[in-house]
Amino acid sequence: xKKSLASAVAACSLVTLPALAxxxxxxxxxxxxxPEPPGLVLGMxxxxxxxxxxxxxxxGLLRYDTDLNPMPQxxxxxxxSDDGLTYTFHLRKGVKWHDGEPFTSADVVFSAxxxxxxxxxxxxxxxQHIESIEAPDDHTVVFTLAEPFGPFLISxxxxxxxxxxxxxxxxxxxxxxxxxxxxxxxxxxxxANWDRGTVIELVKNEDYYEDGLPYLDGINWHIIPDGxxxxxxxENGTVDVLPYGTVENFxxxxxxxxxxxxxxxxxxxxxxxxxxLWMNNREGPTADKRFRQAVMYAMNRDFARDVLWNGLGEVxxxxxxxxxxxxxxxxxxxxxxxxxxxxxxDEMGYDGEEIRLLPLPYGETWNRWAEAVQQNLKEVGxxxxxxxxxxxxxxxxxxxxxxxxxxxxLYQYGDPALGISRTYISSxxxxxxxxxxxxxxxxxxxxxxxxxAATAHPDEKREEHYxxxxxxxxxxxxxxxxxxxxFPTIYRCNVKNLVTSGVGVNxxxxxxxxxx
Amino acid sequence: xxxxxxxxMRLMKAIVVLFLIIIxxxxxxxxxPGDPAAILAGEAGATDKEFLRQLRExxxxxxxxxxxxxxxxxxxxxxxxxxxxxxxxxxLDLILQRLPATLLLTGTAFVLSLALGILAGxxxxxxxxxxxxxxxxxxxxxxxxxxxxxxxxMAVVLFxxxxxxxxxxxxxxxxxxxxxxxxxxxxxxxxxxxxxxxALFFMAIYTRITRASMLEASQQDYVKTARAKGLKDRVIxxxxxxxxxxxPIITLAGLQAGQMVGGAILTETVFAWPGIGxxxxxxLMQRDYNLLLGIFFFSAALVIVFNIVTDLVYRLADPRIKxxx
Numbered sequence: 001x002k003k004s005l006a007s008a009v010a011a012c013s014l015v016t017l018p019a020l021a022x023x024x025x026x027x028x029x030x031x032x033x034x035p036e037p038p039g040l041v042l043g044m045x046x047x048x049x050x051x052x053x054x055x056x057x058x059x060g061l062l063r064y065d066t067d068l069n070p071m072p073q074x075x076x077x078x079x080x081s082d083d084g085l086t087y088t089f090h091l092r093k094g095v096k097w098h099d100g101e102p103f104t105s106a107d108v109v110f111s112a113x114x115x116x117x118x119x120x121x122x123x124x125x126x127x128q129h130i131e132s133i134e135a136p137d138d139h140t141v142v143f144t145l146a147e148p149f150g151p152f153l154i155s156x157x158x159x160x161x162x163x164x165x166x167x168x169x170x171x172x173x174x175x176x177x178x179x180x181x182x183x184x185x186x187x188x189x190x191x192a193n194w195d196r197g198t199v200i201e202l203v204k205n206e207d208y209y210e211d212g213l214p215y216l217d218g219i220n221w222h223i224i225p226d227g228x229x230x231x232x233x234x235e236n237g238t239v240d241v242l243p244y245g246t247v248e249n250f251x252x253x254x255x256x257x258x259x260x261x262x263x264x265x266x267x268x269x270x271x272x273x274x275x276x277l278w279m280n281n282r283e284g285p286t287a288d289k290r291f292r293q294a295v296m297y298a299m300n301r302d303f304a305r306d307v308l309w310n311g312l313g314e315v316x317x318x319x320x321x322x323x324x325x326x327x328x329x330x331x332x333x334x335x336x337x338x339x340x341x342x343x344x345x346d347e348m349g350y351d352g353e354e355i356r357l358l359p360l361p362y363g364e365t366w367n368r369w370a371e372a373v374q375q376n377l378k379e380v381g382x383x384x385x386x387x388x389x390x391x392x393x394x395x396x397x398x399x400x401x402x403x404x405x406x407x408x409x410l411y412q413y414g415d416p417a418l419g420i421s422r423t424y425i426s427s428x429x430x431x432x433x434x435x436x437x438x439x440x441x442x443x444x445x446x447x448x449x450x451x452x453a454a455t456a457h458p459d460e461k462r463e464e465h466y467x468x469x470x471x472x473x474x475x476x477x478x479x480x481x482x483x484x485x486x487f488p489t490i491y492r493c494n495v496k497n498l499v500t501s502g503v504g505v506n507x508x509x510x511x512x513x514x515x516x
Numbered sequence: 517x518x519x520x521x522x523x524x525m526r527l528m529k530a531i532v533v534l535f536l537i538i539i540x541x542x543x544x545x546x547x548x549p550g551d552p553a554a555i556l557a558g559e560a561g562a563t564d565k566e567f568l569r570q571l572r573e574x575x576x577x578x579x580x581x582x583x584x585x586x587x588x589x590x591x592x593x594x595x596x597x598x599x600x601x602x603x604x605x606x607x608l609d610l611i612l613q614r615l616p617a618t619l620l621l622t623g624t625a626f627v628l629s630l631a632l633g634i635l636a637g638x639x640x641x642x643x644x645x646x647x648x649x650x651x652x653x654x655x656x657x658x659x660x661x662x663x664x665x666x667x668x669x670m671a672v673v674l675f676x677x678x679x680x681x682x683x684x685x686x687x688x689x690x691x692x693x694x695x696x697x698x699x700x701x702x703x704x705x706x707x708x709x710x711x712x713x714x715a716l717f718f719m720a721i722y723t724r725i726t727r728a729s730m731l732e733a734s735q736q737d738y739v740k741t742a743r744a745k746g747l748k749d750r751v752i753x754x755x756x757x758x759x760x761x762x763x764p765i766i767t768l769a770g771l772q773a774g775q776m777v778g779g780a781i782l783t784e785t786v787f788a789w790p791g792i793g794x795x796x797x798x799x800l801m802q803r804d805y806n807l808l809l810g811i812f813f814f815s816a817a818l819v820i821v822f823n824i825v826t827d828l829v830y831r832l833a834d835p836r837i838k839x840x841x
Contacts (some may be wrong), residue, residue, distance in 0.1 A: 028691060030690070030691070035798070036798070038556075038559075038602045038603055038604060039603075039604050045560070046560035047556075047559035047560050048559070121560070121566065121567040124566070175574075175604070180604070195790070196603075196610075196613060196614075196790065197614065197617075197788075197790025197791070197794060197795070198686060198687060198688075198690065198788075198790045199686075199690045199691075201690075201691070220690050220691050222686070222690060222788075223788065223790075224685055224686075224788040225784075225785045225788060225794055225797075225798075226785050226786050226788065228669060228786075229672065229684065229685050229786055229787070229788055232672055232673075232676065232677055232684045232685070233684060233685060235677060236676055236677055236680065236684060238683075238684070238685075389549070390550075390801060391550070391555055391558070391801060391802075392548060392549055392550025392551070392554075392555055392801070392802075392803045393548075393549040393550055394550075395550045395554040395555055395558050396549040396550040396551075396554065397549070399554060430565060432554070432565070432568065433554070433557065433565065433568065434554070434558060435557070435558065
């Protein structure tokens with residue numbers, strides 16, 4: 001009988017927890033990265049493969065556990081004032097950049113105030129709430145906010161507020177700095193070599209400030225463009241770890257069933273990718289709330305999770321995922337109910353007008369998912385035509401609002417103000433980008449509630465506003481809520497401690513070790 | 517002297533053709549939906565318009581298309597192929613970095629397919645009514661008809677996964693730190709599967725063409741004369757039939773040689789061979805205009821060069837062509 005992957009995941013995490021054997025130093029881990037990153041200077045480049053590789057070279061002030069509680073990293077402690085306006089970070093002493101220069105508060109101020117302000121859109125979203133950043137001494141940094149900003153403390157992850165060396169970048173043209181070919185961070189691994197199209201090699205930072213860490217001598221990121229070849233590389237033993245998204249879902253059960261093969265879906269809690277169905281709120285049948293509700297009732301989301309995603313991930317209740325805070329659990333779930341969907345369609349008088357559906361051009365799983373949804377919708381009488389595109393075409397179609405239904409997935413970033421409100425607030429409607437309020441949903445009350453919630457203090461007040469906004473969204477269905485994705489990381493069981501944080505897919509190798 | 521004039525004439529024509537190709541490619545690529553800035557922003561999950569604006573401005577994508585074309589063409593005139601948007605490196609560096617790997621792969625495949633194809637074709641022609649001859653042709657037909665990527669995948673499954681004889685992917689063993697002869701051996705081992713896979717298709721074509729054109733040549737009067745003179749069969753095959761059957765093979769070899777830069781996308785992808793084909797495919801998906809145009813330019817230039825070379829080889833193989841021109 002086929003072993004269910006979800007139970008395998010559970011079993012593996014049970015095994016890893018009591019594994020308190022003494023860690024052994026030494027060994028190199030071979031893994032893969034897909035696609036090849038365009039560069040490794042985190043903060044300057046924010047795409048997923050850069051984050052995954054460079055998350056081991058660079059660090060942020062804080063790290064987050066799998067429940068997204070802050071943990072010390074470059075900051076060893078921090079205080080928040082009672083009014084929620086002043087955040088004081090005490091930096092760890094004796095930290096050195098990979099080139100030997102000391103890391104100080106001046107680097108923090110430069111990174112946040114100059115480097116990220118110019119280059120980094122996700123940091124800019126946080127920076128707009130900051131009034132001043134000051135360094136009273138070499139090991140203290142004080143952020144003063146103009147008004148309270150709930151998710152402030154969760155914004156210091158390495159990929160969002162990367163600490164970059166001031167002595168290398170100050171006064172230069174950041175993007176054309178020679179040092180970009182040889183990234184300098186404070187992290188547990190140093191950049192060694194990048195043979196383009198073949199491998200990126202990182203080696204152990206012998207001077208790392210945390211005693212005994214890292215255990216590994218190095219990491220080789222193999223670059224293998226074909227999914228089937230990546231699976232083969234794991235099967236024949238050249239590669240020990242397959243990070244998220246490197247093999248097609250239908251290959252996952254086969255690889256997990258191999259001897260000495262483990263799998264985990266941890267390490268995604270921070271990003272918590274949320275798959276959604278854009279529905280064009282502007283025109284056509286999708287402009288009618290009843291049609292959008294019908295789509296929710298028509299889709300069999302459990303089927304998609306169990307069959308296409310090997311049982312990993314969670315079917316979301318509503319607009320707020322389980323990893324985002326402040327979820328309103330009192331809402332009535334949209335169960336798979338074709339009759340109700342037909343009823344709603346009759347009531348609105350849907351006349352069989354053709355609906356265009358755009359799959360996400362990210363591989364076979366998404367094509368199959370689009371087929372499954374198409375079939376669900378046909379069952380209730382919706383006339384769907386799937387229109388496949390490549391990434392460029394998909395970007396353009398969504399940016400031009402030229403679609404009726406379209407697949408996408410978005411990161412939740414641990415807080416509704418960072419990852420969720422952007423999809424629903426009307427100030428985020430703007431042609432030309434596939435990542436804003438693409439569906440064109442406008443509701444003044446929703447705008448107001450999201451606004452209030454982001455700056456309310458303390459958390460109880462935020463919760464109230466967020467619960468209210470979820471009720472409105474749940475009724476209006478601006479977009480379809482498909483699945484909180486569970487991406488498996490597949491690895492040899494003797495690679496221990498691979499995922500130790502809520503961003504573990506990107507900063508995991510720090511604690512990892514290989515058992516003989 | 518005649519050659520020198522011929523080559524000069526051909527080169528001048530080639531430059532005009534190249535120029536037209538550049539302009540054509542430029543518009544072709546810009547007609548594809550989406551632009552590199554949007555794709556880069558998408559990869560970064562960036563939502564703010566400032567980010568997009570910065571990118572477009574940096575790449576010059578905010579300018580009218582004829583200005584962009586002018587920038588590009590005037591750059592090429594000074595052999596400046598521009599900057600890759602995504603890889604943040606000069607296009608020329610990127611291409612030169614990848615060129616040796618691709619030439620090693622396609623060059624090996626070229627020699628392999630040509631040598632084995634002609635050999636198999638001659639054998640098949642000599643054994644035209646025997647079982648062995650038919651067997652060769654059946655095999656050739658099989659390789660000709662089978663999709664390349666499938667052969668590649670099956671070769672990996674057989675030789676790497678089951679038999680564990682050959683590495684499944686890559687160009688050398690990562691982390692082994694090999695040098696000198698050991699490295700050459702290692703690369704050679706990695707080369708076997710992709711080069712053979714790539715060679716099979718052309719080998720099949722050479723086999724078929726060689727056989728057909730040798731059979732035709734063997735009907736000619738001079739072959740009968742040679743036989744009547746009492747020459748040995750082997751000598752007749754080689755000197756009288758094969759030599760006269762060479763022209764179509766040269767034509768085909770010229771075509772294959774012209775594809776050496778861009779013709780191995782599938783093989784390079786399946787075997788993770790760090791060559792130009794992969795670079796081209798990625799550039800296409802990323803709408804990395806400059807990089808894509810740069811690779812197109814090199815491919816086109818190579819096709820033109822090999823056309824000229826083919827012409828010269830014709831003249832060597834068959835001096836009558838020179839007189840006719």
